[in-house]
Amino acid sequence: MTSKTFITPSINPNIKLVDPDMKNIVSEILKIDSDLNNIENLVSETCKVDLDIKNIISEAFKREASRFNCVDFQPLSTASPSKPEGHIAEILLQAGLFPLLGSDTAAESYQWIFYNGLLLSSPFASGSASASASASASASASTSASASASTSSSTFASGSAASASTSISNSMFASQYHNEHLSITVPSLNFSSPLIYLIHIYHSTDTPYSSTPKISVLAEENARATILECYITLGSHPSFVQANTQIILKKQAKIDHYIFSQHHNSEPQISQVNIQQDSQSEYKGFLMTLGAALYKADILIELLGQQASSEFNILMTPKENEYSKIELNMHHGVANCQSRMMTRSALQDQSYLDFTGKIMVDKKAEGTDAALDNKNLLLSPMAKVNTEPQLEIYNGNIQCKHGATVGHLDEDALFYLQSRGIARSEAIQMLIGAFLQPIINRISQQSFRAFLVKQIHDY
Amino acid sequence: MSNANMNINRNANVNTNVNTNVNTNANVNMNTNANANVILKIQDLQVAVEDKVILQDLNLSIKAGEVHAIMGPNGSGKSTLANILARKEGYRVQKGTISFLDQDLLALSPEDCACLGLFLGFQYPVAIPGVSNIHFLKSSLNAIRKARHLPLVDALDFLKIVKEKMALLKMSEELLYRPVNDGFSGGEKKRNEILQMSLLEPKLAILDETDSGLDIDALKLVSEGINLQRGSDRAILLITHYQRLLDYIEPDHVHVLSEGKMILSGDKSLAHTLESKGYCWLGEGEPA
Numbered sequence: 001m002t003s004k005t006f007i008t009p010s011i012n013p014n015i016k017l018v019d020p021d022m023k024n025i026v027s028e029i030l031k032i033d034s035d036l037n038n039i040e041n042l043v044s045e046t047c048k049v050d051l052d053i054k055n056i057i058s059e060a061f062k063r064e065a066s067r068f069n070c071v072d073f074q075p076l077s078t079a080s081p082s083k084p085e086g087h088i089a090e091i092l093l094q095a096g097l098f099p100l101l102g103s104d105t106a107a108e109s110y111q112w113i114f115y116n117g118l119l120l121s122s123p124f125a126s127g128s129a130s131a132s133a134s135a136s137a138s139a140s141a142s143t144s145a146s147a148s149a150s151t152s153s154s155t156f157a158s159g160s161a162a163s164a165s166t167s168i169s170n171s172m173f174a175s176q177y178h179n180e181h182l183s184i185t186v187p188s189l190n191f192s193s194p195l196i197y198l199i200h201i202y203h204s205t206d207t208p209y210s211s212t213p214k215i216s217v218l219a220e221e222n223a224r225a226t227i228l229e230c231y232i233t234l235g236s237h238p239s240f241v242q243a244n245t246q247i248i249l250k251k252q253a254k255i256d257h258y259i260f261s262q263h264h265n266s267e268p269q270i271s272q273v274n275i276q277q278d279s280q281s282e283y284k285g286f287l288m289t290l291g292a293a294l295y296k297a298d299i300l301i302e303l304l305g306q307q308a309s310s311e312f313n314i315l316m317t318p319k320e321n322e323y324s325k326i327e328l329n330m331h332h333g334v335a336n337c338q339s340r341m342m343t344r345s346a347l348q349d350q351s352y353l354d355f356t357g358k359i360m361v362d363k364k365a366e367g368t369d370a371a372l373d374n375k376n377l378l379l380s381p382m383a384k385v386n387t388e389p390q391l392e393i394y395n396g397n398i399q400c401k402h403g404a405t406v407g408h409l410d411e412d413a414l415f416y417l418q419s420r421g422i423a424r425s426e427a428i429q430m431l432i433g434a435f436l437q438p439i440i441n442r443i444s445q446q447s448f449r450a451f452l453v454k455q456i457h458d459y
Numbered sequence: 460m461s462n463a464n465m466n467i468n469r470n471a472n473v474n475t476n477v478n479t480n481v482n483t484n485a486n487v488n489m490n491t492n493a494n495a496n497v498i499l500k501i502q503d504l505q506v507a508v509e510d511k512v513i514l515q516d517l518n519l520s521i522k523a524g525e526v527h528a529i530m531g532p533n534g535s536g537k538s539t540l541a542n543i544l545a546r547k548e549g550y551r552v553q554k555g556t557i558s559f560l561d562q563d564l565l566a567l568s569p570e571d572c573a574c575l576g577l578f579l580g581f582q583y584p585v586a587i588p589g590v591s592n593i594h595f596l597k598s599s600l601n602a603i604r605k606a607r608h609l610p611l612v613d614a615l616d617f618l619k620i621v622k623e624k625m626a627l628l629k630m631s632e633e634l635l636y637r638p639v640n641d642g643f644s645g646g647e648k649k650r651n652e653i654l655q656m657s658l659l660e661p662k663l664a665i666l667d668e669t670d671s672g673l674d675i676d677a678l679k680l681v682s683e684g685i686n687l688q689r690g691s692d693r694a695i696l697l698i699t700h701y702q703r704l705l706d707y708i709e710p711d712h713v714h715v716l717s718e719g720k721m722i723l724s725g726d727k728s729l730a731h732t733l734e735s736k737g738y739c740w741l742g743e744g745e746p747a
Contacts, residue, residue, distance in 0.1 A: 411548075416585040416639075419545050420599035420655060421573035421606065430598070434589025434638075 109195040116202055116239075117180050117211045181214040186223040186253075193224035193254075195445075200231045202239035210240040217246070219253035219281075226445055231261035231269065238267040246274040249281035251305065258448055259287045262455065266322070268294035279305025279334075285312040286443060288452060295324040303330075303337040303365075313442050314343040317456055318351035325354040330372075332365040332398075341372045344439040346432050347383035358390040359402065365395055372402040377435050379409065379428075429457075496523040497558075498663050498694045499544075504555035506536075506543055513539045514719045517555070521663065521694045528697040528705055530730065531716035532738040537698045538582055540716070541667040544696075545579035546572050560662060574606030576662030580652040580669050582698075587639040592651070595639045596621060600658050624657045628684050645672035653684040664688060665696045670704035682707030702734035 113121040184196065200213055219225060227247075233239045241261070249255055261269055269292040277283055289295050295318075301310050310330065318324055330339045345353050359370045376385040389402040409431050417427035436456070443449040497520060504517040514536045521527050531537050543550055544557070546569040557564040560575060567575065587595070600620075601611045612620065625632060628650045640648050649669055656664050666685065670678055685708050689695065697710060705713070705727060713730045715723035717738070723729060733740070 410585075410587075412585045413587045415545075415547055415569060416581065416587070417595070417599075418569035419547075419573055419579050419581075420595070420659070421570050421602035422598055423570050423602065424568070426598070426602075427570075430590050430595075431587070434587060437589045 108192055109197065111197040111199065112182060113197075114200045114213065116204065116209060117200075117213065119182075180212060181216070183216045184218070186217065186219045186225045186255075188220045188222045193226060196225055196227045198227065198229045200229075200241070200243075202231075202233040202241065203235040204233075204237040204239050205235050206237065208237045208239065210242070212242045212244065214244045215246070217248070217255070219247065219249045219255050221250045221252060223250070223253045224255075226256040226258075228258045228260070228445075228448060233263045233265055233267050235265070238265045240268055242270040242272075244272045244274075247276070247283070249275070249277045249283055249308075251278045252280045253278070254282040255284070256444065257283065257285045258443070258445070259285070260452065260455075261289045261292065263289075263291040263293075266291060266293035266320075268292060270295075271297040271299075273297070273299040275299075275301040275310070277301070277303050277305060277308040277310060277337075280307045281305065282308070283310045284442075284444070285310075286315070287313070288315045288455075289324070290317065290455060291322075292324070293320075293322055295322070295326075297324075297326045297328075299327065300329045301331065301339070302333060303339065304333050306334050306336050308334075309338040311340045311342075311442070313341070313439050314345075315436065315439050315452075315456075316343070316345035316353060317348070317436075318345070318353060319348035320351065321349070322351045323354075324352070326356070328355070328357045330357075330359045330370060332359070332361045332368045332370060334362075335365055336367040337365065338369045339371070341374075342439055342442065343374045344377075344436050345375075345385070346377040346379055346435060347385060348379045350380070350382040350384075352384045353386070355385070355387045356390065357388070357402070357404075358392060359400055360392040361395055361398055361400065363394040366397045368395065368398040368400065370398070370400045374402075374404040375435070376404075376406045377409065377432070378406060379432070497521070498523055498560060499564075499696075500556075500558045502556050504543075504557065505553040506539060507551045507553055508539070508549065509551075512553070512719060513550070514543070517719075517721055519714065519721070521696060523662075523694055524689075524691045525712065526689065526695045526697065526708060526710045527712045527714065528699060528710040528727075528730065529714045529716050530699060530702075530733060533700075535716045536719040537716055538667055541579055541582075541665050541696075541698055544572075544665055545569060545577065570602070573659070573661075574603055578656050578659055578661035578664045580649075580656060580664065580666040582668040582671065584640045584643075584648040584652055586641040586643070588641045590639050591635075592637055592639050593618075593621070593635040596635075596655065596658060599655065603659050621654070621658065624654055627657075627687070628654055629680055630654060646674065646677040649673055649681055650677070650684075653681050656688060657684060660688070661693070663694050663696065665698065667698045668700065669697070670699055670701065678704065679707060702730040705730045 111121060112119065182198070186194075186196075196217075198215055200211075202209060202211060213231075215229065217225075217227065229243070229245060231241055231243060233241065243259075243261075245259070247255060247257060257275075259271065259273065261271070263269065269289065271287070271289075273285065273287070275283055275285065283301070285299070285301070287297060287299070289297075297314075299312060301312060303310060312328060312330070314326060314328065316324060316326075326343075328341055328343070330341060332339065339359070341357055341359075343355065343357070345355075347353055353376065355374060355376075357372045357374055359372055361368045361370065372389050374387055374389055376387060378385065385406050387404045387406065389404045391400055391402060393400060409428060413431060414424065414427050417430060418424055422430070440449060440453060443452060499519065499521040501517055501519040504514055505512065506514040517540070519527070529537055529540065539550065543552070544559075544564065546564070546567060552565055559567075559572070559577060562575065564572065564577075597612070597614070597617045600617065604611055621635065622632060625635070630647070630650050634643065634647060634651065637643070640651060643651060649672065652666075652669065656666075664685075669681060669685070673681060682704065685695065695708075697704060697708060699705070710727050710730070713725055713727055713733075714721050715729070715733065
């Protein structure tokens with residue numbers, strides 16, 4: 001029998017879990033009412049933007065409010081989330097994730113699947129519910145199966161996500177789940193690099209939910225892992241997701257991290273990502289969102305140990321009236337760290353993107369090597385980008401570069417392709433693909449790359 | 460090929476129609492079924508960019524099996540004509556008609572034109588970073604094949620076809636896997652154009668300054684590539700500054716374009732005359 005001791009990751013108390021601004025936004029959005037003046041005030045307060053941008057944002061909020069018909073989002077802790085219908089495979093299929101999980105033949109994978117905030121399947125739970133076939137999971141299957149079964153039945157009976165609490169551990173991984181907060185410890189295993197799937201599916205048919213999932217990952221010394229976070233919203237009612245992820249990388253830990261969200265109801269979403277890196281650790285992040293009418297991402301990467309290297313890539317393809325605001329901060333706190341940030345966005349229709357990318361180099365961070373590359377493609381005369389690459393440097397002995405461009409499709413290239421018989425629509429797709437290629441090339445996990453490319457293409 | 464009865468008509472303003480008539484007569488000798496073999500017919504064309512007239516009173520008829528060359532000094536409107544025929548945007552056709560294989564060319568999109576069998580070899584081939592040459596060539600070939608109701612070629616077959624054609628042009632296979640024209644030398648770009656032409660097998664190939672930027676060896680290769688494309692059901696329109704290219708690709712007709720007007724038409728000897736006397740020679744006969 002596997003011991004059932006909980007190994008709680010030692011999370012640095014200094015990490016800001018939720019910044020106060022964000023709390024305000026969340027609580028305000030939860031009470032979206034028809035009073036648009038309130039919303040406009042909220043926008044001007046929280047986003048501190050110029051008048052022009054403010055108008056656009058308030059327009060976006062107005063559209064939200066009217067489209068959601070003054071939705072009253074219920075926090076999952078007080079709402080009664082509906083039971084999932086059908087087998088887990090059907091749910092994954094419906095969410096469009098099945099090809100991703102099905103195609104994966106990597107040596108080791110662990111899947112956590114959440115449905116409306118409930119933990120539906122975890123790698124250490126019973127085999128029938130879990131699509132994962134992990135050898136190590138089967139060792140603890142007998143014990144955790146009963147635990148998980150009793151928890152889920154009580155959850156559905158009481159209908160409250162707040163009471164959902166499962167915690168499992170085995171010799172390799174430790175994880176704890178309580179009140180939408182999942183903590184995972186990736187142990188020091190320098191011989192394997194497991195895939196960790198964290199899949200959140202929201203399927204609301206009666207009540208508009210709001211969910212605030214939190215994920216904390218502690219990668220111990222020398223630990224290796226690839227993490228895929230997925231947020232998918234389905235159903236007839238909108239779900240509002242505020243996701244918070246923090247990852248702590250100890251010495252020489254190496255983490256590849258992908259965040260993907262797709263909204264089928266144009267729901268708003270807020271993502272917060274907080275990364276802390278110890279010396280010689282390597283972090284690679286990738287963020288992509290499809291279909292969020294309002295999207296805000298705050299990403300903070302802190303390099304706190306020497307010779308740590310970090311990379312963060314963002315791919316955005318907003319369309320229609322979508323509004324996105326992204327803040328990407330790279331903080332070089334110590335000497336000799338390397339960081340690369342790359343963003344590519346292709347904007348359609350009347351979409352709007354507000355991007356701030358900042359490299360901050362502390363006084364003691366000698367020998368920093370940092371770069372920020374931000375390119376935007378406007379596919380419609382109505383699309384708009386506001387991009388602000390920023391450098392805040394307190395040390396002279398460093399290397400730091402940043403660049404931002406905003407452009408249109410090259411009409412000469414389009415004509416060239418057309419003159420060879422390629423239909424204009426296809427030629428446009430080819431050119432967008434070419435524009436996004438550099439960032440897609442940075443997705444090292446083949447199955448994710450194929451999956452994400454397909455999602456972009458279908459979108 | 461007999462063009463002996465071709466007249467040199469130096470007064471284009473008045474007698475433009477005579478020009479074409481002369482051409483037609485010449486062609487009747489070559490092609491028994493004249494009308495059915497007209498690939499391109501331009502009548503009374505006048506084109507402006509913004510408010511500036513670039514081409515006017517332009518008439519041209521090209522029949523299957525023929526090679527025409529349009530010569531002229533810089534800024535005479537040669538490239539404009541090529542772009543118009545390939546349906547590039549930004550030009551205003553003020554009057555006149557263009558029919559291509561009995562279709563109203565001015566009503567077609569660039570891709571429709573290409574699918575119908577028109578090919579423009581660019582003076583400055585466009586570099587497209589991020590799109591691999593092989594992907595581009597295959598997409599193009601399959602788009603054209605689809606329009607011609609031919610089965611699409613798969614990657615393996617395509618590779619075989621394209622490598623054969625590249626060998627003829629002495630192109631390095633590595634160019635297949637580079638982005639389209641990106642970082643290509645001038646000669647590589649032009650050879651890539653001729654490669655596309657030989658893949659797509661157009662009914663009418665318009666080659667805009669294909670000789671510019673080529674050294675002698677490359678010029679020979681490219682010319683051989685073009686000559687391979689001559690056929691009884693196909694036509695070629697060469698646009699060039701110099702007579703040099705015409706030593707390798709012998710034209711049936713030579714036209715001279717100056718200040719937007721077709722001021723001279725004749726056989727290949729016209730090219731030699733031009734080469735020896737220079738374009739300023741034309742000025743004498745040109746009414747101011």
